[in-house]
Amino acid sequence: MELVVENLSVARGGLTVLEGVSFSLAAGQALILRGPNGVGKTTLLRTLAGLQPAVTGSVSAPPESLTYAAHADGLKAVLTVEENLQFWAAIHGVGGVAQAMAQMNLTELRARRAANLSAGQKRRLGLARLLVTGRSVWVLDEPTVSLDVASVALFAGVVRAHLAAGGMALIATHIDLGLTEAGVLELAPYKAKTPVATGGFDEAFT
Amino acid sequence: MSLWEYANPKKFMQVSAGVLPWVVGLTGLCLVVGLVWGFFFTPDDYKQGSTVKILFVHVPTAMMAINAWVMMLVASLIWLVRRHHVSALAAKAAAPVGLTFTAIALVTGAFWGQPMWGTWWAWDPRLTAFLILALFYLGYMALWQAVEDPDTAADLTAVLCMVGSVFAVLSRYAVKFWNQGLHQDSTILKVGEKDPLDVAYYLPLLVCIAGFVLLFVALVLIRTRTEIRARRLSALQARERIA
Amino acid sequence: MIALLIRDLRLAFRAGGGFGLGLAFFLLVAVLVPLGVGPEGATLAKIAPGILWVGALLACLLSLDRIFALDFEDGSLDLLATSPIPLEGVVAIKALAHWLVTGLPLTLAAPVLGVLLNLPGPGYLWLVVSLAAGTPALSVIGAFGAALTVGIKRGGLLLSLLVLPLYVPTLIFGAEVVKRGAAGADVSVPLLLLAGITAGALALLPFAAAAAIRVNLR
Numbered sequence: 001m002e003l004v005v006e007n008l009s010v011a012r013g014g015l016t017v018l019e020g021v022s023f024s025l026a027a028g029q030a031l032i033l034r035g036p037n038g039v040g041k042t043t044l045l046r047t048l049a050g051l052q053p054a055v056t057g058s059v060s061a062p063p064e065s066l067t068y069a070a071h072a073d074g075l076k077a078v079l080t081v082e083e084n085l086q087f088w089a090a091i092h093g094v095g096g097v098a099q100a101m102a103q104m105n106l107t108e109l110r111a112r113r114a115a116n117l118s119a120g121q122k123r124r125l126g127l128a129r130l131l132v133t134g135r136s137v138w139v140l141d142e143p144t145v146s147l148d149v150a151s152v153a154l155f156a157g158v159v160r161a162h163l164a165a166g167g168m169a170l171i172a173t174h175i176d177l178g179l180t181e182a183g184v185l186e187l188a189p190y191k192a193k194t195p196v197a198t199g200g201f202d203e204a205f206t
Numbered sequence: 207m208s209l210w211e212y213a214n215p216k217k218f219m220q221v222s223a224g225v226l227p228w229v230v231g232l233t234g235l236c237l238v239v240g241l242v243w244g245f246f247f248t249p250d251d252y253k254q255g256s257t258v259k260i261l262f263v264h265v266p267t268a269m270m271a272i273n274a275w276v277m278m279l280v281a282s283l284i285w286l287v288r289r290h291h292v293s294a295l296a297a298k299a300a301a302p303v304g305l306t307f308t309a310i311a312l313v314t315g316a317f318w319g320q321p322m323w324g325t326w327w328a329w330d331p332r333l334t335a336f337l338i339l340a341l342f343y344l345g346y347m348a349l350w351q352a353v354e355d356p357d358t359a360a361d362l363t364a365v366l367c368m369v370g371s372v373f374a375v376l377s378r379y380a381v382k383f384w385n386q387g388l389h390q391d392s393t394i395l396k397v398g399e400k401d402p403l404d405v406a407y408y409l410p411l412l413v414c415i416a417g418f419v420l421l422f423v424a425l426v427l428i429r430t431r432t433e434i435r436a437r438r439l440s441a442l443q444a445r446e447r448i449a
Numbered sequence: 450m451i452a453l454l455i456r457d458l459r460l461a462f463r464a465g466g467g468f469g470l471g472l473a474f475f476l477l478v479a480v481l482v483p484l485g486v487g488p489e490g491a492t493l494a495k496i497a498p499g500i501l502w503v504g505a506l507l508a509c510l511l512s513l514d515r516i517f518a519l520d521f522e523d524g525s526l527d528l529l530a531t532s533p534i535p536l537e538g539v540v541a542i543k544a545l546a547h548w549l550v551t552g553l554p555l556t557l558a559a560p561v562l563g564v565l566l567n568l569p570g571p572g573y574l575w576l577v578v579s580l581a582a583g584t585p586a587l588s589v590i591g592a593f594g595a596a597l598t599v600g601i602k603r604g605g606l607l608l609s610l611l612v613l614p615l616y617v618p619t620l621i622f623g624a625e626v627v628k629r630g631a632a633g634a635d636v637s638v639p640l641l642l643l644a645g646i647t648a649g650a651l652a653l654l655p656f657a658a659a660a661a662i663r664v665n666l667r
Contacts, residue, residue: 014357015444049531052667059620072524076456078463083456090452091532129528280594315630341614346608352601361664366611369657376646380618383639385624387480 001027001062003137003168005048008057009192013161014172016192023185027136030159030179032168035187039170044071044187045141048170067135069143070206072190073126077115081106084114100131103158105151119146123134127155130162138162144177152177213290215434219346222427229424240308244410251404260318262411266418268311269338274422278346278369281366292434294360297367298350299429303422305343312336323329333383342370387404450453450542457546471508471551472564479562483630490567497566497611498576498627504562505555505580506587512551513591514608517599517662526599530666533623536659544592544655545587553570567630575630578663581641583623586647589654590615596658600665618646 002024009019021028025031035040047054049068075084085097101107104124116121123146138159144152156177159169163181171177184202228298251258280341281297282292315333316326328331349366353359482500483493520526529539558571559580568576594612598604622643629636 013355014441015442049527051527051530059638062532066531068527070524070527072527074520074523074524074525074528076460076523076525078460078609083459087456088528088532091529091534092532146491265576284574301459338614341610345611348607349597352598352604352607358600358667365657365661365664366597369654370615373618376618377614377621380642382622384621384641431516 001065001136001166001168003059003065003170006049006060008044008059009055010040010043010047011055012040017043018187018190019056019192021057021187021190023183024138025168025170027166027168028163029172030163030182032174032182032184033170033187034174034184039187039191041187042127042141044171045070045139045172045183061137064137065074066137066139067130067133068139069126069130069146070141073122074129075114075122075125078113080111080113081117084108084125085128085132088129090165092133092135094132094134094147096132100128102162103131105154114168120148120151123147124155127158130180131158136167138167138171140169140171140173142173143171144173144175148176178186210288213284213288213292215292215438218292219431219434226424226427226431229420230428233417233420233424236387236413236420238298240410240413240415243367244407244414248406248410254322257318257321258407260314262309262414263406265312265411266415267307267314268336269415269425270422271304271308271336272308273419275339275342275367275371275374278304278389280366282367285360286364286368288384291360291437292430294364295433295437296426296430297363298360299433300426301347301350301356303425303429305340305347307418307422308336308340308343309445312340329385331378331385334381334385335378338381339374342374346370356440373381429435450538451555453461453534453539453542454546457543457585457595458549459545461550471560472554474511475504475508475555475558475562478498478507479565483566493567494569494631497568498572498631499624500566501559501562501568501576502579502583502624502627505524505559505584506620509584509591510609510612511593512547513612514598514605516547516592516595518595518604521599521665522563522580526662527666537655537661540592540596540655540658540662541589541651543588547592550587552588556580556584561616568627571633572627572631575636575640576627577628579623579630579640580627582640582644582647583619586619586643587616587636589650589658590619593654593658593661596661596665599662619643622646 006022008021009016011017012134021044023031034142035041041158045068045155047050048059049066051068074088074133076087079087081101082097085100089095089097089100098107101110102128106121106124106128108122109117109125114125117125123143127143130140144155147155152175156179159171159177163169169182171179171182212221241262245259248259250256278297280302281293281300285294285297290347312333315336319328345364346363349363352357353362476502481494482504486492486496517526520529532535556577559576563573563576594608594615597611600606601607612662622639625639626636626643629639
């Protein structure tokens, strides 16, 4: 079980933003991605999750092992907390809804509709979804937005438990999660030097 | 040297700059010769009088209205398979030209139909199919307009073009089924059969068809060159913003 | 995949709108046309098959942009794209859900509106049969259009422009079935062609739609 990223270049809006990104992650390890706004953290994570193609380089991971969580939680306002989680559990063919709610401190809110949750509670529900995917590599884009200090600590505990169970996590974040054992990858040095357009178009003129 | 080298924008610009004056000149020559010959030096039809001479515009534009879509389909497939930007831009460039040919075919058809059938418009299968074709062109162009990212737009319109082609053919047969129609069958390829196109019309019509094919090629070349320049411009601007 | 179907149906019922609106629109068309055309039974009977099919088609069109747009906005589509379900399956299920909340109720309600439009007796059976055979094509073609326009803000009008030309063959054969059925003629040819278009659309368009969604998620 290993995630290996080699010499990866990613593009946003037709322009390469990061190039030559390489790292590897073994079972039980976490990696924090850091970098200023606009450096391409989200683009990198979406590429890793398979949502957009890489310009060059390769990502090798066990099949069907990644799951992605970003600013949009994919929650349905008219469904209850429990129904939202049950849906994603059924999609991934795993159980553990009750346990996931307990881990993210949502058990009391189980029958409440997502529309009536606070921003932080929604966020907790969105992160609880990770637990019912059964996926081992968590690709997280700013997971702690709108979480209070206690919830951040709660979430850090969940990530730690996931790692202890042999999982992996890639987290783009600005705040300190308290995951001291996690590696840190500073993305600024990988910023693309020549932001040429992709697809052999722009450079064909020069 | 492979054919695909011409898909390089720079190469395409060089080659097309050299070819374009010849294509434009030949277009003008064919159109002037064909149309003057057709309009002024052919006999009137015994039944339709001089009205029949509208065929020298109507038939070539109608053919090109369909051929333009076929060209867009081929260019879209090349884009999807080989990711040549010039191909996607050529498909984009051809759509308004194809729509214009469709509109000309419909309007000249109306001018022809009015004295012959006594009506500007009839829900004849051919006419209806052309109207539907015009709607396909409109949808295709609207999708290009609406999507901001050029590569995304190229992909989406290419998929639409493929699916649209299937449904355009289906629509053609559906309207044939739906109404038998007034429009005569095409007579160009009926040499030796009954009721063929008169030989006196044949040669000038061929010249006109060549003229309209060349006109299409010339317009698409010019428009593709414009699209390439626009892409180049936005690429330079994007580069400047980052630097 | 069943879970996705159940969720979509649950959302449609809880959020309201969806299928009630489509039906109400269909009813309005059937009421407005006689008001515009005049009350003569013979005229209405003649145009009833076409009006009912056009009404059903437009009612279907109303809710198309909801097929993917809501899931795109709240991020569900990203998550579904990384889930074990193939995107083609997601498209097929969502088209099915759309059909269950619009096409199916329209099919069932159509005979009642046929009465309003003075549809001749033998036409009722073929009205229901043709809508049952044709509305799945409307849903899956619509899902394709929705997939193309999912990334576009206020894409509703564009969606109509893209989808309506694609609806032409379905409309022609569907209305022809009812017309012939109402006249007591043989309906087998247009009905088979209609069913053929539906089968072809169901088989192929999910792939085209999934490709379009992948492009739009990039």
